[in-house]
Amino acid sequence: MLLTCQPGFEAMFARELTELHRGVVTEKGPGWILGELDANHSAFAHLTLVDPVEIRADSVNGLAGQVADFFLTSLRGERIEAAWPSYWQGPAELVGLGRRIGAVASAFDELLRKKLSRVARLAQPDLPRGRGRWRGLFVFFVDFNRAYAAREVVAHGQRRMADDELAPSRSYLKIEEAFQILGREPQPGETVCDLGAAPGGWSYSAAKRGAQVIALDNGPLKGGALNHPLIEHRCSDAFGFRPSAGETFDWLFCDLVEEPHHVLRHIVEPWLTQRWCRRFVVNLKFGRVDAIALLAEIRAPDSPVTRLAPTTLFRHLYHDREEFTLMGEVGP
Ligand SMILES: C[S@@+](CC[C@H](N)C(=O)[O-])C[C@H]1O[C@@H](n2cnc3c(N)ncnc32)[C@H](O)[C@@H]1O
Known part of the structure; x- marks a missing residue:
């Protein structure tokens, strides 16, 4: 398998896979890992290239030709009638690699147009949104002259999102x-x-969808969250807040810059145990703790998250830094 993660987090990702999932890592570089690994329950995995084939050549045309050979050989017996992802990636850390990837992808596209123009016209340069297992062509460059190509990918869902000026x-x-x-x-x-909640990015995101938000923070709300008719700003302590008797929020959001165990014990556990929310998005900052030990604790069979919200997803998001995000639903 070749797995991708956020560049700079490959050492942590390798630890997660080897210490928590019994994986074997054979090689790693900025934003990628190679090995015998199962990333289905990984927090750090972004993409899994399934059964990748190594491509090596020292020219653009050489690389494109090999990818085309791989793709055309693997197509035998398969009819492509709908749009398919042709997704080419590599670490931005390698200066100039992006241009090379673009050149190889264009040369591949030309080769494919000559042989199978109808299939070439159906290629899409992006992945479908969300989580899923997709079929298409996925090429990841680990260096200028070396890439891995696969026909199948498991997308764990992370992606760059569009900003909103408000x-x-x-x-x-x-x-x-x-x-x-x-x-x-x-x-x-x-x-x-x-x-x-302050300065209000999460509150604004919910309010712009028409939800009613109570935003707790001593700091001020700004931009589109300031004076939004659906956002009630309360200057109070998140740890002291209790819903009214019998009240259940549809969503709990929690993005406190606090020690993660403190958040787990004093926010996540009571909110889930008391069923004060139906769904939750909680961001845990792991800058000062061992992130892998923290993941192991949260995933332990007796942890409140496992017991009360067993389908919770853990992700190191594209937009996360030294933090990961728990997303889930409180079980019946
Ligand atoms: C990372 S910021 C939140 C950013 C916010 N999610 C957004 O989208 O703009 C963390 C916030 O937690 C607040 N905070 C920290 N401890 C708190 C507490 N005990 N009660 C309420 N707010 C707290 C801070 O004032 C800070 O505004």
Whole structure:
């Protein structure tokens, strides 16, 4: 398998796979890992290239020719009638690699047009949104003269999101990304409690979908969240907040810059145990703790998350830094 993650996090990703999932890592570089690995429950995995084939050549045409041979050989017996992803990637850390990838992809496209113009016309340069297993062509460059090509990929859902000029913070992109991974987003009339809300990116994201938000933070709301008719700003402590008797929020959002165990014990556990919310998006900052030990604790069979929300997804988002995001639903 070849697996991708956010560049700079491959060492942590390798630890997650070897320590928590008994994987074997054979090689790694910025944003990728090679080995015998199962990333289905990984937080750090972005893409899994299934059964990749190594491509090596020292010219653009050589690389394109080999990818074309691989693709055409693998097509035998397969009819392509619908749009398919032709997705080419590589670490941006290698200066100039992006241009080379673009050149190889164009040369491949030309070769394919000559042989199978109808199939070439159906190629799409992007992945479908959300999580899933997709068939197409996926090429990941680990260096200028070396790439891996696969016909199948498992997408764990992370992707760069579009900004909104009214969004008051970069954090807005995290909650937008979380919604598309979860495949669910706040609906008009749903209720949201946003703990650690300022300057209001997450609250704004929910309010623009028509949800009613209580935003807790001593700091001020800004941009599109300031004076939004669907956002009620309360200057109070997130740890002291309790819903009214019998009240259940449709969503809990929590993006506190706090020690993650403290958030788990004093926010996640009571909110899930008392069923104060139906769904949740919680961001945990692992800058000062061992992220892999933290993941192991949250996934342990007796942890509140496992017991009360067993389908919770854990992701190191495209827009996350030293933090990961829990997204889930409180079980019946
Ligand atoms: C990373 S920011 C949240 C960004 C926000 N999600 C957004 O989209 O703009 C963390 C916020 O948590 C707030 N915070 C930290 N401890 C808090 C507490 N005990 N109660 C309420 N807010 C708290 C901080 O004031 C800060 O505004």
